[in-house]
Amino acid sequence: xxxxxxxxxxxxxxxxxxxxxxxxxxxxxxxxxxxxxxxxxxxxxxxxxxxxxxxxxxxxxxxxxxxxxxxxxxxxxxxxxxxxxxxxxxxxxxxxxxxxxxxxxxxxxxx
DNA sequence: CACATGACGAGGG
DNA sequence: ACCCTCGCCATGT
Numbered sequence: 001x002x003x004x005x006x007x008x009x010x011x012x013x014x015x016x017x018x019x020x021x022x023x024x025x026x027x028x029x030x031x032x033x034x035x036x037x038x039x040x041x042x043x044x045x046x047x048x049x050x051x052x053x054x055x056x057x058x059x060x061x062x063x064x065x066x067x068x069x070x071x072x073x074x075x076x077x078x079x080x081x082x083x084x085x086x087x088x089x090x091x092x093x094x095x096x097x098x099x100x101x102x103x104x105x106x107x108x109x110x111x
Numbered sequence: 112c113a114c115a116t117g118a119c120g121a122g123g124g
Numbered sequence: 125a126c127c128c129t130c131g132c133c134a135t136g137t
Contacts, residue, residue: 022119022120023118023119023120024119024120024121027119034119034120034131034132034133035119035132035133035134036119036120036132037117037118037119037120037132037133037134038119038132038133038134039118039119040117040118040119041117041118041119041133041134041135042118043118044117044118045135054118057118058118059118059119059120060119060120060121061120064118065118065119066118067118068118071118072118075118089125
């Protein structure tokens with residue numbers, strides 16, 4: 001398997017419950033900042049093959065990016081079932097739910 | 112080889 | 125917030 005694809009698999013596997021990552025974010029972290037579409041295509045075709053938490057991947061606007069109602073609704077339910085909240089406009093607040101592997105502490109909680 | 116197609120993303124009006 | 129355009133790039137026809 002291609003190294004890029006391999007990294008993508010590993011990165012997605014590491015997304016914790018209740019958190020999400022964007023296609024572009026995953027692509028960057030896997031070493032190709034312009035590979036968002038490849039990440040998407042990979043999930044579209046091979047998500048069943050690797051036991052991945054595919055539902056924790058959304059687009060950069062915080063939207064579920066599936067056209068088919070059945071599957072997009074499933075994705076929403078899976079996310080809600082693990083604590084991810086949707087706004088009134090059916091989007092996810094990335095500030096709250098996006099997973100950053102290398103997050104740094106800030107002072108907000110200490111004030 | 113030329114062209115169309117996306118589970119994308121950034122930028123501008 | 126919405127819509128459009130453009131850049132991107134592996135795959136498919």
